[in-house]
Amino acid sequence: MKKKTQKNKSIKLNYIYNVSYQILTLITPLITAPYLSRVLKADGIGAYSYTYSLVSYFIMFAALGTVNYGNREISYLQEDRAKRTKTFWEIELLSVISVIVCLCAYMVFTLAFGHSPLKKHLLLIEAVYLISVASDISWLFQGLEEFGKIVGRNVIFKIINIAFIFIAVRSESDLLIYVAGICLLELFANISIWFYLPQYVDRPKLKELKPFSHLRATLTLFVPTIATTIYTALDKTMLNNITGSMTENGYYEQANKISKMVLMLVTSLGTVMLPRIGRAFSENKPDEVKALLYKSFQFVWFIGLALCFGLIGIARNFSPWFFGPGYEKVPYLIMIMATLLPIIGLSNVIGIQYLVTTKRESLLTRSVCIGAAANFVMNMILIHQLYSYGAAIASVISEVIITAVQLYFIRNELSIPKIFSLSWKYLISAVCMLIVLLLMDARLSVSFMHTMIMIVTGFIVYMVLLVLMRDEMVWEGIRLIKARINATK
Template sequence: MTKKRKSLKYNFIIYILRTLVVTCSSLLIFPYASRMLGVAPIGKVQYIQSIASYFQLFASFGVTTYGIREGSKHRDEPVLLNKLIIELIVINFICTVISLIAYGLFTALFIPDTYSKLLWVFSVYIIVYGLNFDWYFNIYEQYTYITIRSVIGSLLSLVVVFLFVKSPQNYLIYAVSIVIPYAVSFILNGGEIVKNLTRVQLSLKSIMRHLKPLTVIFSVIVATNVYSLLDSSMLGAMQGDMSVGLYTAASKLTRLASTFVTGIFGVFTPRLTYYIGLGNKEEYRKLATKIARLIMLGGILISVYMSVFSRQLITLYSGEAYLAADPAMKILSINFLFSIVDCYMGWQLLVPNNKESVMLKATIVGSVIDVLLNLLLIPRFNVLGATAATFAAEISVFILLFLNCRHMVKLNSVKRTVLKTLLSVGVTVVGIYALQLNVLNWKMALLVVLPLALIVNLILLYLLKEKTILEVCDEIRSRISTRKYSKNQ
């Protein structure tokens, strides 16, 4: 495998393609599966997946984040990097084995036998997710390989669902389709790693030195995931599979959007960490600010339009049987914006700068708030209560993270982007409500009104001279001019 570092623009485009394929696959799978299976079977699968996800977190034990951070700093030291990677693989393997044993004991004691087949499927999920080794390829910025592999896994999952999920009794096959992409990653990544790593002499001391920072990062990941996993788990335990199914319909699209945005901008993490390793603070701040502007511009647009057209999106994505989840989705659409900003501040500003302890404190506060509010609100407000708890937790995390990392970017530049984006989207949303376009059927709303609104937004942003839009337009003009010049030559 070539270790040559590609340009950031190339990596960004490749990662957009990867994220689009994975997201489109999910956008096709869930609407089909939700209609074929119904609310309760979807809730059943989501309930067991949420439980397995806790053990999957321990299986990976923060190795992905820590590996990218430390590996990117030593990208130009192959011997040291090779040793680091092997040490982390050993830790990863041990944690996965412990996690699998704990999962078996927990489910045997606390989960009814009616879920036994699903429990077996998601035991495989724990193994292949815990040992997916994606962090290895992120260190080397091998995004072309990651993209090809992701496409293979997503297409296989798609084929399985459309061929074999035909009735509510096929919920087990749907569960298998969730595991398939991770299994493909596990198999293909493992083969590549075996070919590229060389043997080293390991010692207990050299392995143990990673445990303290890994434990802190793992704690952050656990705390962060509590209010994305706990809601489904607590709803399932307190209200049943039907409530989990509705909550899944409300949260699935916002989580897909969050995965899409954070996945795309995650491509910059190794380069940011590399600049930190070089001590190049100016390049780091410049890139961090550019990412912040992009996130705020895209995040505000996605957040607002998901809220405005939440009813149509649920109808398209899950079916009319799930429309009771509409109020919850409106709240989660706004929560999406804070979620991606929190992710950016934590994983791309604080963690690369070895300030994961700050993120840990913020996420612990958010997790405690989420648990307490879930206990208070779910019995009375059901799905809406879980949604409100998540939103309150996310806001608290946002405040604490912002106070600790606002100096790491050029805040005035980001503020200008936020104000101009809010102004442009405000104009279009007022127009949509004034003309009552938000009550149109989902086909007209999503295929006609939404694209036109986005075009108007981009035109307004250009007229307002928003920096990110101007940079994109300049890049397009430059490429067109270069091509014309090349043809004339």
């Protein structure tokens, strides 16, 4: 079999592809969340949030560590179609086997344990999420740096998702219809990308496949996945079990939804950079690896601090009109969770882009396990006292611990002072932007238009200050825009 030469991929183009999709992902809940929060109410949102926290544990075991592992392994084989074919089918077969095992365990859990009728129905529908795990081969295209294929598919299904919600979900009683629809659309979206598969891999030679040869390596990535899933899903599970309130879960879910939406913009570069760093590492280019990592850190500071302080500034004006009445705690939960943006951004660069790529998953595992343990302890203490606020604070504390531990691990390989010195221009600009936004918040009434004015004003203040400080990332963007304009003349 001849080797297929991969064209040289552009980080900037792939980032544009990835961000385009992340922006659509960001816009989708902005369109649907206000509608759903009013139609399904806090209790309905909370019921879905709680049951999804349960199914996420099984999704975690079904996925093992195949997404990041598959991305990394394929990135090493961009130029070798024969090895890529074999590796792909082995990893995919391992994923199918793990899904079958976990699906059986999930059905026992759902049918044998005493759930309320509504929760049992939700859990049965959400079994589709487990099936979706086996059909998700986006890691192949990420490893090949073919982000255009993923984005094109996802855009179409996001639009279908929006249309479905407004057409099919009309009242609180439509909760089951809503959950069934979004589960099936995710499954169909995953299946649709298989049509591109023959372009990049050949048919498997079943006798040659050894799926379990990847088991040990995927398990090294699975352990940090366990810890991450536990401390992200555990908040919702413990909130329900400690407070007995679906409403508190509803508050937390809505704030968490906004935080995660915005976080995608912070971590989107990681998906693009992982295969590029993996390729540099496999070619033994340590200086290029470090240069790419410092660029990633700079990007995290640039966008992470802006979004963090921006969310804090607009939360009280944005939340009331966006979610409607009955979500009074959400603005303050958003403020707390906004601090996660730069923190998780940093740990994403260290853990996923660096430690995973350089095959030191054990260090990632240690850091995340420490954070998960801290999260459990803090939840036990804080949820009893502060309810959903306590869960949010516990998440922030555990993420700080994870990032601090990871920084300690890499202290002799990357310059910690340099990582933080990259932030000063962005921190000054973000703080000044926040001051302006808080002054505006004190004077403007709650409305969509006033929130938009605050967002535009905050963006202008942030960017103008960076231009005045001659920030290289902003000026590089300006030069690219000028070049494109001149090219069209």
